[in-house]
Amino acid sequence: MRRARVVKMIVLYPLFLLVAATILYPLAWMIYSSLKSDSDIFADVFALPTSLYFENYLTVFTTGGMDIYFKNSLLVSIVSVAGLLLFTSMAAYAFAMFNLRGGKLLFLFTLIGLMVPPQALIISGFKWMAILKLLSTYWALIFTYFGWGSFGILVLRNFFTAVPREIKDAARIDGAGHWQMFTRIMLPLARPSLATIAIFYFMWIWNDFIYPLVYMQTQDMYTVPLGILFLNGRYIIQWGLQMAGLAVATIPPMIVYYLFQKQFVRGIMAGALKG
Amino acid sequence: MAATATREQETAATDSAPSLAHRARRRPDWILAAPFLAPALVFYTLFLMVPLLGTVALSFTQWTGFNFANIQLAGLDNYRAMGADPIFWMSLRHNVIFMVGAIALRVTFALFLALALDQRVPFSNLFRGIYLMPTVISLVVVGVVFRLALSPSLGLINPFFSAVGLDALTGDWLGNPNRVLPILILIDTWHGFGLYMFLFIARLAAISEELHEAAFVDGANSLQDIWYITLPLLRSTTAMVLLLAAIDSLKVFAIIYVMTSGGPNHRSEVLSTWAYFQAFTANKVGYGNAILVVLLVITFVLAYIQVTYFQPREEY
Numbered sequence: 001m002r003r004a005r006v007v008k009m010i011v012l013y014p015l016f017l018l019v020a021a022t023i024l025y026p027l028a029w030m031i032y033s034s035l036k037s038d039s040d041i042f043a044d045v046f047a048l049p050t051s052l053y054f055e056n057y058l059t060v061f062t063t064g065g066m067d068i069y070f071k072n073s074l075l076v077s078i079v080s081v082a083g084l085l086l087f088t089s090m091a092a093y094a095f096a097m098f099n100l101r102g103g104k105l106l107f108l109f110t111l112i113g114l115m116v117p118p119q120a121l122i123i124s125g126f127k128w129m130a131i132l133k134l135l136s137t138y139w140a141l142i143f144t145y146f147g148w149g150s151f152g153i154l155v156l157r158n159f160f161t162a163v164p165r166e167i168k169d170a171a172r173i174d175g176a177g178h179w180q181m182f183t184r185i186m187l188p189l190a191r192p193s194l195a196t197i198a199i200f201y202f203m204w205i206w207n208d209f210i211y212p213l214v215y216m217q218t219q220d221m222y223t224v225p226l227g228i229l230f231l232n233g234r235y236i237i238q239w240g241l242q243m244a245g246l247a248v249a250t251i252p253p254m255i256v257y258y259l260f261q262k263q264f265v266r267g268i269m270a271g272a273l274k275g
Numbered sequence: 276m277a278a279t280a281t282r283e284q285e286t287a288a289t290d291s292a293p294s295l296a297h298r299a300r301r302r303p304d305w306i307l308a309a310p311f312l313a314p315a316l317v318f319y320t321l322f323l324m325v326p327l328l329g330t331v332a333l334s335f336t337q338w339t340g341f342n343f344a345n346i347q348l349a350g351l352d353n354y355r356a357m358g359a360d361p362i363f364w365m366s367l368r369h370n371v372i373f374m375v376g377a378i379a380l381r382v383t384f385a386l387f388l389a390l391a392l393d394q395r396v397p398f399s400n401l402f403r404g405i406y407l408m409p410t411v412i413s414l415v416v417v418g419v420v421f422r423l424a425l426s427p428s429l430g431l432i433n434p435f436f437s438a439v440g441l442d443a444l445t446g447d448w449l450g451n452p453n454r455v456l457p458i459l460i461l462i463d464t465w466h467g468f469g470l471y472m473f474l475f476i477a478r479l480a481a482i483s484e485e486l487h488e489a490a491f492v493d494g495a496n497s498l499q500d501i502w503y504i505t506l507p508l509l510r511s512t513t514a515m516v517l518l519l520a521a522i523d524s525l526k527v528f529a530i531i532y533v534m535t536s537g538g539p540n541h542r543s544e545v546l547s548t549w550a551y552f553q554a555f556t557a558n559k560v561g562y563g564n565a566i567l568v569v570l571l572v573i574t575f576v577l578a579y580i581q582v583t584y585f586q587p588r589e590e591y
Contacts, residue, residue, distance in 0.1 A: 008396055009396045019388065023408060045429055090311040094312045098307065099304060106316075115579075116327060117574050124327075126554075143322050209529040232419050232422075
């Protein structure tokens with residue numbers, strides 16, 4: 001058995017390392033090139049930086065406008081995720097705790113959203129936002145993301161339904177109303193599920209490109225993905241600047257990924273199995 | 276034994292019994308439930324359902340998109356116009372190619388690596404973590420990085436091919452009509468295979484260790500174990516992942532918009548980029564929406580199959 005294990009390692013490690021290199025190298029290239037001056041980059045695109053050159057980051061955050069894009073993205077992501085967590089958990093609580101006439105039908109209605117591809121709504125969504133006079137405001141994005149609650153409602157309803165009867169009864173006997181039951185008993189219990197949903201939504205919203213592209217018409221309202229595309233067009237031959245912008249865009253989701261890898265994996269599984 | 280049975284009965288009773296709130300019934304349930312349901316459902320209705328219905332409704336109109344007074348009903352005209360639009364058919368074909376490519380590459384790759392990682396050699400968790408990394412990066416970042424890497428004069432890819440003696444592969448990638456779709460599919464695979472890999476890993480982890488041990492006791496080697504024990508058990512997961520990859524492939528937009536804008540000469544155009552162009556550049560709002568409806572219908576059919584045949588497990 002031990003020899004079989006060594007054979008496995010000899011066969012598998014080159015494969016694993018090759019795939020890992022294919023994934024990591026473009027990212028490493030992006031990050032170390034962001035620390036090179038343009039003349040260094042064009043002298044040798046592969047070479048590691050000889051000294052650390054932070055000028056690119058300074059320019060990206062000042063004249064490049066990355067400070068604005070970053071602030072916009074952060075604001076939209078945080079407000080959207082916070083709202084989604086609150087609204088989806090409230091709705092999920094209602095679907096799980098009340099025996100509503102027609103509740104099943106209403107629940108199925110909310111699940112339609114799981115099947116809709118986001119880009120199918122861009123044209124009518126744009127016209128709708130124009131009617132509501134929300135184009136180029138944070139609300140255009142925030143309200144849109146609030147509309148995508150189906151996933152959270154499904155996951156949390158399943159969780160709340162599975163909470164043992166004894167816990168619900170005990171709270172009732174203590175005289176808790178539904179709001180108290182929701183905030184004091186059910187939400188704390190649901191913390192792991194809430195974390196999963198929060199990570200899932202954060203990744204999607206931070207990286208979302210198509211809604212900002214359509215709804216955000218002025219540069220001061222760009223989110224990070226739009227901003228780096230703008231930098232790409234504006235600094236077409238200044239690769240160092242572009243790389244710095246790309247690196248900045250990648251840092252927040254990477255941090256979240258490393259801190260909450262388990263929740264992220266659970267989130268994508270739930271997302272995949274959502275049906 | 277008896278204790279277990281009792282517990283199961285209790286659980287069953289919990290599941291089927293009406294909720295406590297229902298029994299208490301001080302006020303009608305709807306009145307109590309409405310405040311909880313309202314925020315999520317109001318936003319869902321206003322910002323998902325209204326645009327969704329809008330997409331369908333506008334697809335039956337003719338409209339330049341500027342003045343609401345100028346919307347004209349056009350019946351099925353937009354759908355008839357598709358017949359005479361060669362780029363629509365080209366886009367549809369590209370969506371199909373993208374779907375087939377995504378399924379073939381993403382799923383094969385994901386399955387292969389999941390099986391390899393399941394062999395539990397040291398550090399497999401580290402590699403797992405690395406393989407999932409691209410999934411969390413914005414497709415815009417991925418698109419721009421690879422556009423720079425593929426740059427014909429500088430970049431990474433061409434010098435790399437020269438260095439390893441594959442000069443035949445050097446040259447323009449994104450501007451070459453025969454190469455543009457394959458390279459986009461490859462980059463899309465780079466970004467997305469990790470997610471599917473994790474779906475396989477989750478299923479593999481659920482296969483009882485005893486089954487493998489039994490196989491080894493019978494003298495099977497690792498490859499035989501994979502072929503006779505593991506793969507047959509993965510059949511339904513594989514079917515589910517295939518369908519999921521098909522549905523996901525229809526969402527392609529950002530990577531194409533960023534890397535080629537559908538070019539060169541529409542050779543990487545897909546339905547969503549073509550609809551975007553029609554609505555926002557050519558000012559044909561009705562026609563753009565009709566293209567999106569085609570996309571919606573294909574997605575709904577696949578999603579319907581997914582829901583019907585693969586009931587999601589209710590545990591996360």
